[in-house]
Amino acid sequence: MERKSNFNAGPATLPLPVLEKIQAEMIDFRGAGMSILEMSHRSKEFTAVLDNTKASLREVMDIPSDYEILFLGGGASQQFAMIPMNFLQTGQKADYISTGSWSQKAIKEAKAFGDIQVVGSSEDQNFSFIPQNLEFSPGAQYVHLTSNNTIFGTQWKNYPETKNIPLFADLSSDILCRKTDVSQFSLIYAGAQKNAGPAGVTIIIARREFLEKDKNDIPIIFRYKTHLEKDSCYNTPPVFQIYVVGLVLEWIKEFGGLLKMGEHNQRKADLLYNTIDENPGFYKGTAEKESRSLMNATFRLPSEDLESKFISEASSLNLHGLKGHRSAGGIRASMYNALPFEAVEKLTSFMKDFAQKNS
Ligand SMILES: Cc1ncc(COP(=O)(O)O)c(C=O)c1O
Known part of the structure:
Protein backbone atom coordinates (compact mmCIF):
# COMPACT_ATOMS: atom_id res chain seq x y z
CA MET A 1 0.00 0.00 0.00
CA GLU A 2 1.33 3.47 -0.89
CA ARG A 3 0.34 6.02 1.75
CA LYS A 4 -1.06 9.20 0.26
CA SER A 5 0.64 12.57 0.61
CA ASN A 6 -1.99 13.88 2.97
CA PHE A 7 -2.60 17.65 2.86
CA ASN A 8 -5.83 17.42 4.89
CA ALA A 9 -6.57 20.40 7.14
CA GLY A 10 -7.64 18.29 10.11
CA PRO A 11 -7.99 15.57 11.15
CA ALA A 12 -4.66 15.40 9.43
CA THR A 13 -1.65 13.27 8.68
CA LEU A 14 0.02 11.56 11.66
CA PRO A 15 3.64 10.39 11.82
CA LEU A 16 3.97 6.87 10.43
CA PRO A 17 6.09 5.66 13.41
CA VAL A 18 3.23 6.74 15.69
CA LEU A 19 0.70 4.72 13.70
CA GLU A 20 3.04 1.73 13.73
CA PHE A 255 12.79 14.69 15.57
CA GLY A 256 14.91 17.15 17.55
CA GLY A 257 12.27 19.24 19.34
CA LEU A 258 10.45 22.39 18.34
CA LEU A 259 13.45 24.31 17.00
CA LYS A 260 14.06 21.55 14.44
CA MET A 261 10.31 21.25 13.81
CA GLY A 262 10.10 24.99 13.13
CA GLU A 263 12.94 24.71 10.57
CA HIS A 264 11.26 21.72 8.92
CA ASN A 265 7.96 23.61 8.62
CA GLN A 266 9.68 26.76 7.34
CA ARG A 267 11.48 24.75 4.63
CA LYS A 268 8.23 23.22 3.43
CA ALA A 269 6.39 26.55 3.49
CA ASP A 270 9.24 28.33 1.63
CA LEU A 271 9.18 25.74 -1.12
CA LEU A 272 5.42 25.98 -1.56
CA TYR A 273 5.14 29.79 -1.39
CA ASN A 274 8.13 30.20 -3.74
CA THR A 275 6.37 28.00 -6.26
CA ILE A 276 3.26 30.19 -6.02
CA ASP A 277 5.30 33.40 -6.36
CA GLU A 278 7.33 32.06 -9.30
CA ASN A 279 4.10 31.55 -11.29
CA PRO A 280 2.36 34.87 -10.64
CA GLY A 281 0.04 34.78 -13.65
CA PHE A 282 -1.27 31.37 -12.66
CA TYR A 283 -1.19 30.91 -8.88
CA LYS A 284 -2.30 33.63 -6.52
CA GLY A 285 -1.74 33.32 -2.78
CA THR A 286 -4.76 34.56 -0.84
CA ALA A 287 -2.85 35.68 2.28
CA GLU A 288 -0.62 38.75 2.36
CA LYS A 289 3.02 37.66 2.34
CA GLU A 290 3.90 38.79 5.85
CA SER A 291 0.88 36.95 7.28
CA ARG A 292 1.34 33.65 5.45
CA SER A 293 0.80 30.54 7.52
CA LEU A 294 3.43 27.84 7.89
CA MET A 295 0.65 25.32 8.28
CA ASN A 296 -2.05 26.07 5.68
CA ALA A 297 -1.11 27.59 2.32
CA THR A 298 -4.18 28.89 0.51
CA PHE A 299 -4.15 29.92 -3.15
CA ARG A 300 -6.29 30.36 -6.22
CA LEU A 301 -5.94 29.42 -9.87
CA PRO A 302 -7.25 31.50 -12.79
CA SER A 303 -10.68 29.78 -12.73
CA GLU A 304 -12.78 27.40 -10.66
CA ASP A 305 -12.69 24.91 -13.53
CA LEU A 306 -8.91 24.87 -13.40
CA GLU A 307 -9.07 24.45 -9.62
CA SER A 308 -11.28 21.36 -10.01
CA LYS A 309 -8.94 19.97 -12.66
CA PHE A 310 -5.95 20.68 -10.38
CA ILE A 311 -7.53 18.80 -7.48
CA SER A 312 -8.50 15.86 -9.62
CA GLU A 313 -5.09 15.52 -11.33
CA ALA A 314 -3.31 15.92 -8.00
CA SER A 315 -5.47 13.19 -6.56
CA SER A 316 -4.47 10.79 -9.33
CA LEU A 317 -0.86 11.35 -8.18
CA ASN A 318 -1.82 10.47 -4.59
CA LEU A 319 -1.69 14.15 -3.53
CA HIS A 320 -4.70 14.21 -1.27
CA GLY A 321 -6.79 16.82 0.60
CA LEU A 322 -6.04 19.94 -1.44
CA LYS A 323 -9.55 21.36 -1.80
CA GLY A 324 -9.99 24.69 -0.01
CA HIS A 325 -12.50 25.00 2.82
CA ARG A 326 -16.06 25.10 1.50
CA SER A 327 -16.47 28.70 2.72
CA ALA A 328 -13.29 29.96 1.02
CA GLY A 329 -12.95 27.88 -2.15
CA GLY A 330 -9.66 27.55 -4.02
CA ILE A 331 -6.81 25.31 -2.96
CA ARG A 332 -5.45 24.71 0.54
CA ALA A 333 -2.31 22.70 1.19
CA SER A 334 -2.01 21.94 4.88
CA MET A 335 1.55 21.12 5.85
CA TYR A 336 1.41 20.02 9.45
CA ASN A 337 4.42 18.63 11.32
CA ALA A 338 3.97 15.05 10.15
CA LEU A 339 3.84 15.95 6.46
CA PRO A 340 7.24 15.02 4.99
CA PHE A 341 9.27 17.53 2.96
CA GLU A 342 9.10 15.08 0.06
CA ALA A 343 5.31 15.49 -0.09
CA VAL A 344 5.75 19.23 -0.69
CA GLU A 345 8.43 18.51 -3.31
CA LYS A 346 5.99 16.23 -5.07
CA LEU A 347 3.20 18.82 -4.88
CA THR A 348 5.35 21.71 -6.09
CA SER A 349 6.71 19.74 -9.01
CA PHE A 350 3.11 18.90 -9.97
CA MET A 351 2.20 22.61 -9.57
CA LYS A 352 4.96 23.70 -11.96
CA ASP A 353 3.93 21.11 -14.48
CA PHE A 354 0.24 21.96 -14.19
CA ALA A 355 0.90 25.70 -14.62
CA GLN A 356 2.99 25.08 -17.71
CA LYS A 357 0.38 22.85 -19.33
CA ASN A 358 -2.63 25.03 -18.48
CA SER A 359 -1.34 28.60 -18.73
C1 LIG B 1 -8.08 27.39 14.58
C2 LIG B 1 -9.21 26.47 14.90
N1 LIG B 1 -9.93 26.68 16.02
C3 LIG B 1 -10.96 25.88 16.35
C4 LIG B 1 -11.33 24.82 15.57
C5 LIG B 1 -12.50 23.97 15.98
O1 LIG B 1 -12.02 22.80 16.52
P1 LIG B 1 -12.97 21.61 16.98
O2 LIG B 1 -13.53 21.02 15.75
O3 LIG B 1 -12.00 20.72 17.71
O4 LIG B 1 -14.03 22.17 17.87
C6 LIG B 1 -10.60 24.54 14.40
C7 LIG B 1 -10.95 23.39 13.55
O5 LIG B 1 -10.44 23.16 12.50
C8 LIG B 1 -9.53 25.40 14.06
O6 LIG B 1 -8.82 25.18 12.95
Whole structure:
Protein backbone atom coordinates (compact mmCIF):
# COMPACT_ATOMS: atom_id res chain seq x y z
CA MET A 1 0.00 0.00 0.00
CA GLU A 2 1.33 3.47 -0.89
CA ARG A 3 0.34 6.02 1.75
CA LYS A 4 -1.06 9.20 0.26
CA SER A 5 0.64 12.57 0.61
CA ASN A 6 -1.99 13.88 2.97
CA PHE A 7 -2.60 17.65 2.86
CA ASN A 8 -5.83 17.42 4.89
CA ALA A 9 -6.57 20.40 7.14
CA GLY A 10 -7.64 18.29 10.11
CA PRO A 11 -7.99 15.57 11.15
CA ALA A 12 -4.66 15.40 9.43
CA THR A 13 -1.65 13.27 8.68
CA LEU A 14 0.02 11.56 11.66
CA PRO A 15 3.64 10.39 11.82
CA LEU A 16 3.97 6.87 10.43
CA PRO A 17 6.09 5.66 13.41
CA VAL A 18 3.23 6.74 15.69
CA LEU A 19 0.70 4.72 13.70
CA GLU A 20 3.04 1.73 13.73
CA LYS A 21 3.50 1.98 17.49
CA ILE A 22 -0.28 2.12 18.01
CA GLN A 23 -0.61 -0.96 15.83
CA ALA A 24 2.10 -2.82 17.72
CA GLU A 25 0.59 -1.96 21.12
CA MET A 26 -3.05 -2.38 20.20
CA ILE A 27 -3.93 -5.90 21.31
CA ASP A 28 -1.77 -6.16 24.42
CA PHE A 29 -0.99 -2.72 25.80
CA ARG A 30 2.44 -2.87 27.42
CA GLY A 31 1.80 -6.28 28.95
CA ALA A 32 -1.62 -5.43 30.40
CA GLY A 33 -3.35 -8.28 28.56
CA MET A 34 -5.85 -5.89 27.00
CA SER A 35 -5.84 -2.88 24.69
CA ILE A 36 -5.79 0.71 25.94
CA LEU A 37 -9.29 1.05 24.51
CA GLU A 38 -10.57 -1.46 27.05
CA MET A 39 -8.94 -0.40 30.30
CA SER A 40 -10.08 1.86 33.11
CA HIS A 41 -9.03 5.47 33.05
CA ARG A 42 -8.10 4.91 36.71
CA SER A 43 -5.80 1.96 35.94
CA LYS A 44 -2.10 2.26 36.69
CA GLU A 45 -1.37 1.83 32.98
CA PHE A 46 -3.51 4.80 31.94
CA THR A 47 -2.36 6.94 34.87
CA ALA A 48 1.20 6.41 33.62
CA VAL A 49 0.14 7.39 30.09
CA LEU A 50 -1.51 10.60 31.34
CA ASP A 51 1.48 11.54 33.47
CA ASN A 52 3.94 10.83 30.66
CA THR A 53 1.93 12.79 28.09
CA LYS A 54 1.82 15.80 30.41
CA ALA A 55 5.52 15.52 31.22
CA SER A 56 6.42 15.27 27.52
CA LEU A 57 4.28 18.29 26.64
CA ARG A 58 5.92 20.26 29.43
CA GLU A 59 9.36 19.25 28.17
CA VAL A 60 8.71 19.81 24.45
CA MET A 61 6.99 23.20 24.90
CA ASP A 62 9.18 24.21 27.85
CA ILE A 63 6.07 24.99 29.91
CA PRO A 64 6.87 26.97 33.08
CA SER A 65 6.15 25.36 36.45
CA ASP A 66 3.33 27.78 37.32
CA TYR A 67 1.31 26.46 34.37
CA GLU A 68 -1.00 23.42 34.41
CA ILE A 69 -2.08 21.14 31.57
CA LEU A 70 -5.57 19.73 31.03
CA PHE A 71 -6.91 17.29 28.45
CA LEU A 72 -10.60 17.83 27.82
CA GLY A 73 -13.28 16.66 25.40
CA GLY A 74 -15.63 18.92 23.46
CA GLY A 75 -13.15 20.18 20.88
CA ALA A 76 -11.67 23.64 20.62
CA SER A 77 -15.22 24.83 19.99
CA GLN A 78 -16.15 24.03 23.57
CA GLN A 79 -13.32 26.31 24.69
CA PHE A 80 -14.93 29.17 22.75
CA ALA A 81 -17.71 28.95 25.36
CA MET A 82 -15.77 27.76 28.42
CA ILE A 83 -13.39 30.72 28.35
CA PRO A 84 -15.97 33.50 28.65
CA MET A 85 -18.09 31.33 30.95
CA ASN A 86 -15.19 31.01 33.39
CA PHE A 87 -13.56 34.43 33.05
CA LEU A 88 -16.37 36.92 32.46
CA GLN A 89 -19.15 38.19 34.69
CA THR A 90 -22.08 40.08 33.15
CA GLY A 91 -20.88 43.55 32.18
CA GLN A 92 -17.18 42.66 32.18
CA LYS A 93 -15.15 43.30 29.06
CA ALA A 94 -12.94 41.09 26.90
CA ASP A 95 -11.06 41.99 23.72
CA TYR A 96 -11.13 39.71 20.69
CA ILE A 97 -9.17 39.86 17.44
CA SER A 98 -11.12 38.65 14.45
CA THR A 99 -8.90 36.91 11.92
CA GLY A 100 -11.23 34.29 10.46
CA SER A 101 -14.17 31.97 10.92
CA TRP A 102 -12.79 30.37 14.11
CA SER A 103 -12.25 33.77 15.74
CA GLN A 104 -15.78 34.70 14.73
CA LYS A 105 -17.17 31.58 16.36
CA ALA A 106 -15.25 32.36 19.54
CA ILE A 107 -16.63 35.93 19.49
CA LYS A 108 -20.18 34.71 18.98
CA GLU A 109 -19.98 32.42 22.00
CA ALA A 110 -18.36 35.07 24.19
CA LYS A 111 -21.09 37.61 23.46
CA ALA A 112 -23.48 35.53 25.57
CA PHE A 113 -21.33 36.16 28.66
CA GLY A 114 -19.87 39.68 28.59
CA ASP A 115 -19.15 42.90 26.80
CA ILE A 116 -17.04 41.84 23.82
CA GLN A 117 -14.91 44.38 21.96
CA VAL A 118 -13.48 43.42 18.58
CA VAL A 119 -10.24 45.40 18.71
CA GLY A 120 -8.81 44.24 15.39
CA SER A 121 -10.24 42.57 12.32
CA SER A 122 -9.25 41.68 8.77
CA GLU A 123 -12.80 40.73 7.80
CA ASP A 124 -13.24 43.58 5.31
CA GLN A 125 -10.31 42.14 3.31
CA ASN A 126 -11.45 38.56 3.40
CA PHE A 127 -9.20 37.74 6.38
CA SER A 128 -6.09 38.01 4.22
CA PHE A 129 -3.84 39.48 6.92
CA ILE A 130 -3.11 39.64 10.64
CA PRO A 131 -4.01 43.07 12.08
CA GLN A 132 -1.18 45.03 13.70
CA ASN A 133 -0.90 48.06 16.02
CA LEU A 134 -3.82 47.08 18.19
CA GLU A 135 -5.12 49.03 21.13
CA PHE A 136 -6.63 47.10 23.97
CA SER A 137 -9.52 48.16 26.19
CA PRO A 138 -8.66 49.34 29.67
CA GLY A 139 -10.25 46.92 32.11
CA ALA A 140 -10.54 44.01 29.64
CA GLN A 141 -10.36 40.67 31.48
CA TYR A 142 -8.40 39.10 28.64
CA VAL A 143 -7.45 39.41 24.97
CA HIS A 144 -8.31 36.47 22.71
CA LEU A 145 -6.67 35.64 19.39
CA THR A 146 -6.52 32.76 16.92
CA SER A 147 -2.87 31.95 16.32
CA ASN A 148 -3.30 30.26 12.95
CA ASN A 149 -6.28 30.71 10.68
CA THR A 150 -6.77 27.29 9.21
CA ILE A 151 -9.31 28.38 6.59
CA PHE A 152 -7.73 31.64 5.37
CA GLY A 153 -4.05 30.61 5.62
CA THR A 154 -2.74 33.35 7.91
CA GLN A 155 -0.72 33.07 11.11
CA TRP A 156 0.61 35.38 13.81
CA LYS A 157 4.41 35.67 13.55
CA ASN A 158 4.76 37.74 16.72
CA TYR A 159 2.00 37.90 19.25
CA PRO A 160 0.82 41.34 20.41
CA GLU A 161 2.07 42.90 23.61
CA THR A 162 -1.04 43.12 25.78
CA LYS A 163 0.80 44.56 28.81
CA ASN A 164 -1.16 43.74 31.95
CA ILE A 165 -4.13 42.14 30.13
CA PRO A 166 -3.90 38.33 30.02
CA LEU A 167 -3.50 36.89 26.52
CA PHE A 168 -5.59 33.80 25.62
CA ALA A 169 -4.99 32.00 22.33
CA ASP A 170 -6.47 29.29 20.15
CA LEU A 171 -3.47 27.32 18.88
CA SER A 172 -5.56 24.51 17.39
CA SER A 173 -3.86 24.55 14.03
CA ASP A 174 -0.30 25.52 14.96
CA ILE A 175 0.49 24.15 18.40
CA LEU A 176 3.91 22.42 18.33
CA CYS A 177 4.75 23.83 14.87
CA ARG A 178 7.65 26.00 16.13
CA LYS A 179 9.29 27.15 19.32
CA THR A 180 6.86 29.38 21.20
CA ASP A 181 7.32 31.22 24.48
CA VAL A 182 4.42 29.89 26.55
CA SER A 183 4.87 32.60 29.17
CA GLN A 184 3.42 35.19 26.74
CA PHE A 185 0.05 33.57 27.27
CA SER A 186 -2.13 33.12 30.29
CA LEU A 187 -4.12 30.42 28.53
CA ILE A 188 -3.60 28.36 25.38
CA TYR A 189 -6.03 25.83 23.99
CA ALA A 190 -5.78 23.53 20.99
CA GLY A 191 -7.83 20.75 19.48
CA ALA A 192 -5.29 17.99 18.90
CA GLN A 193 -6.34 16.91 15.44
CA LYS A 194 -3.76 18.79 13.36
CA ASN A 195 -0.27 18.73 14.89
CA ALA A 196 -0.79 16.95 18.18
CA GLY A 197 -2.80 13.78 17.61
CA PRO A 198 -6.27 12.52 16.74
CA ALA A 199 -9.58 14.36 17.03
CA GLY A 200 -11.33 14.10 20.37
CA VAL A 201 -9.01 15.74 22.87
CA THR A 202 -8.34 19.43 23.49
CA ILE A 203 -5.14 20.53 25.18
CA ILE A 204 -5.36 23.40 27.67
CA ILE A 205 -2.19 25.02 29.01
CA ALA A 206 -2.77 27.84 31.47
CA ARG A 207 -1.39 29.65 34.48
CA ARG A 208 -2.53 27.74 37.55
CA GLU A 209 -4.17 30.82 39.08
CA PHE A 210 -6.57 31.02 36.11
CA LEU A 211 -7.59 27.38 36.30
CA GLU A 212 -8.07 27.62 40.06
CA LYS A 213 -10.57 30.44 39.71
CA ASP A 214 -13.86 29.81 41.53
CA LYS A 215 -16.94 30.20 39.35
CA ASN A 216 -19.90 28.60 41.03
CA ASP A 217 -22.67 29.96 38.81
CA ILE A 218 -21.81 27.73 35.84
CA PRO A 219 -22.23 23.95 35.46
CA ILE A 220 -19.57 21.92 37.30
CA ILE A 221 -18.48 20.19 34.10
CA PHE A 222 -17.63 23.54 32.46
CA ARG A 223 -15.46 24.85 35.31
CA TYR A 224 -11.72 24.62 34.67
CA LYS A 225 -11.28 24.18 38.42
CA THR A 226 -13.21 20.90 38.31
CA HIS A 227 -10.82 19.44 35.77
CA LEU A 228 -7.73 20.83 37.47
CA GLU A 229 -8.68 19.32 40.82
CA LYS A 230 -9.34 15.92 39.22
CA ASP A 231 -6.29 15.95 36.94
CA SER A 232 -8.43 15.76 33.77
CA CYS A 233 -10.23 12.69 35.17
CA TYR A 234 -13.38 14.28 36.63
CA ASN A 235 -15.22 12.25 34.03
CA THR A 236 -13.84 9.66 31.62
CA PRO A 237 -11.19 11.48 29.60
CA PRO A 238 -10.39 10.77 25.92
CA VAL A 239 -8.07 7.91 26.90
CA PHE A 240 -6.94 6.77 23.47
CA GLN A 241 -6.39 10.33 22.22
CA ILE A 242 -4.22 11.25 25.22
CA TYR A 243 -2.13 8.14 24.58
CA VAL A 244 -1.62 9.11 20.92
CA VAL A 245 -0.72 12.72 21.84
CA GLY A 246 1.96 11.19 24.08
CA LEU A 247 3.33 9.17 21.16
CA VAL A 248 3.33 12.24 18.89
CA LEU A 249 5.31 14.14 21.53
CA GLU A 250 7.87 11.30 21.72
CA TRP A 251 8.16 11.53 17.94
CA ILE A 252 8.74 15.31 18.16
CA LYS A 253 11.49 14.74 20.74
CA GLU A 254 13.17 12.23 18.44
CA PHE A 255 12.79 14.69 15.57
CA GLY A 256 14.91 17.15 17.55
CA GLY A 257 12.27 19.24 19.34
CA LEU A 258 10.45 22.39 18.34
CA LEU A 259 13.45 24.31 17.00
CA LYS A 260 14.06 21.55 14.44
CA MET A 261 10.31 21.25 13.81
CA GLY A 262 10.10 24.99 13.13
CA GLU A 263 12.94 24.71 10.57
CA HIS A 264 11.26 21.72 8.92
CA ASN A 265 7.96 23.61 8.62
CA GLN A 266 9.68 26.76 7.34
CA ARG A 267 11.48 24.75 4.63
CA LYS A 268 8.23 23.22 3.43
CA ALA A 269 6.39 26.55 3.49
CA ASP A 270 9.24 28.33 1.63
CA LEU A 271 9.18 25.74 -1.12
CA LEU A 272 5.42 25.98 -1.56
CA TYR A 273 5.14 29.79 -1.39
CA ASN A 274 8.13 30.20 -3.74
CA THR A 275 6.37 28.00 -6.26
CA ILE A 276 3.26 30.19 -6.02
CA ASP A 277 5.30 33.40 -6.36
CA GLU A 278 7.33 32.06 -9.30
CA ASN A 279 4.10 31.55 -11.29
CA PRO A 280 2.36 34.87 -10.64
CA GLY A 281 0.04 34.78 -13.65
CA PHE A 282 -1.27 31.37 -12.66
CA TYR A 283 -1.19 30.91 -8.88
CA LYS A 284 -2.30 33.63 -6.52
CA GLY A 285 -1.74 33.32 -2.78
CA THR A 286 -4.76 34.56 -0.84
CA ALA A 287 -2.85 35.68 2.28
CA GLU A 288 -0.62 38.75 2.36
CA LYS A 289 3.02 37.66 2.34
CA GLU A 290 3.90 38.79 5.85
CA SER A 291 0.88 36.95 7.28
CA ARG A 292 1.34 33.65 5.45
CA SER A 293 0.80 30.54 7.52
CA LEU A 294 3.43 27.84 7.89
CA MET A 295 0.65 25.32 8.28
CA ASN A 296 -2.05 26.07 5.68
CA ALA A 297 -1.11 27.59 2.32
CA THR A 298 -4.18 28.89 0.51
CA PHE A 299 -4.15 29.92 -3.15
CA ARG A 300 -6.29 30.36 -6.22
CA LEU A 301 -5.94 29.42 -9.87
CA PRO A 302 -7.25 31.50 -12.79
CA SER A 303 -10.68 29.78 -12.73
CA GLU A 304 -12.78 27.40 -10.66
CA ASP A 305 -12.69 24.91 -13.53
CA LEU A 306 -8.91 24.87 -13.40
CA GLU A 307 -9.07 24.45 -9.62
CA SER A 308 -11.28 21.36 -10.01
CA LYS A 309 -8.94 19.97 -12.66
CA PHE A 310 -5.95 20.68 -10.38
CA ILE A 311 -7.53 18.80 -7.48
CA SER A 312 -8.50 15.86 -9.62
CA GLU A 313 -5.09 15.52 -11.33
CA ALA A 314 -3.31 15.92 -8.00
CA SER A 315 -5.47 13.19 -6.56
CA SER A 316 -4.47 10.79 -9.33
CA LEU A 317 -0.86 11.35 -8.18
CA ASN A 318 -1.82 10.47 -4.59
CA LEU A 319 -1.69 14.15 -3.53
CA HIS A 320 -4.70 14.21 -1.27
CA GLY A 321 -6.79 16.82 0.60
CA LEU A 322 -6.04 19.94 -1.44
CA LYS A 323 -9.55 21.36 -1.80
CA GLY A 324 -9.99 24.69 -0.01
CA HIS A 325 -12.50 25.00 2.82
CA ARG A 326 -16.06 25.10 1.50
CA SER A 327 -16.47 28.70 2.72
CA ALA A 328 -13.29 29.96 1.02
CA GLY A 329 -12.95 27.88 -2.15
CA GLY A 330 -9.66 27.55 -4.02
CA ILE A 331 -6.81 25.31 -2.96
CA ARG A 332 -5.45 24.71 0.54
CA ALA A 333 -2.31 22.70 1.19
CA SER A 334 -2.01 21.94 4.88
CA MET A 335 1.55 21.12 5.85
CA TYR A 336 1.41 20.02 9.45
CA ASN A 337 4.42 18.63 11.32
CA ALA A 338 3.97 15.05 10.15
CA LEU A 339 3.84 15.95 6.46
CA PRO A 340 7.24 15.02 4.99
CA PHE A 341 9.27 17.53 2.96
CA GLU A 342 9.10 15.08 0.06
CA ALA A 343 5.31 15.49 -0.09
CA VAL A 344 5.75 19.23 -0.69
CA GLU A 345 8.43 18.51 -3.31
CA LYS A 346 5.99 16.23 -5.07
CA LEU A 347 3.20 18.82 -4.88
CA THR A 348 5.35 21.71 -6.09
CA SER A 349 6.71 19.74 -9.01
CA PHE A 350 3.11 18.90 -9.97
CA MET A 351 2.20 22.61 -9.57
CA LYS A 352 4.96 23.70 -11.96
CA ASP A 353 3.93 21.11 -14.48
CA PHE A 354 0.24 21.96 -14.19
CA ALA A 355 0.90 25.70 -14.62
CA GLN A 356 2.99 25.08 -17.71
CA LYS A 357 0.38 22.85 -19.33
CA ASN A 358 -2.63 25.03 -18.48
CA SER A 359 -1.34 28.60 -18.73
C1 LIG B 1 -8.08 27.39 14.58
C2 LIG B 1 -9.21 26.47 14.90
N1 LIG B 1 -9.93 26.68 16.02
C3 LIG B 1 -10.96 25.88 16.35
C4 LIG B 1 -11.33 24.82 15.57
C5 LIG B 1 -12.50 23.97 15.98
O1 LIG B 1 -12.02 22.80 16.52
P1 LIG B 1 -12.97 21.61 16.98
O2 LIG B 1 -13.53 21.02 15.75
O3 LIG B 1 -12.00 20.72 17.71
O4 LIG B 1 -14.03 22.17 17.87
C6 LIG B 1 -10.60 24.54 14.40
C7 LIG B 1 -10.95 23.39 13.55
O5 LIG B 1 -10.44 23.16 12.50
C8 LIG B 1 -9.53 25.40 14.06
O6 LIG B 1 -8.82 25.18 12.95
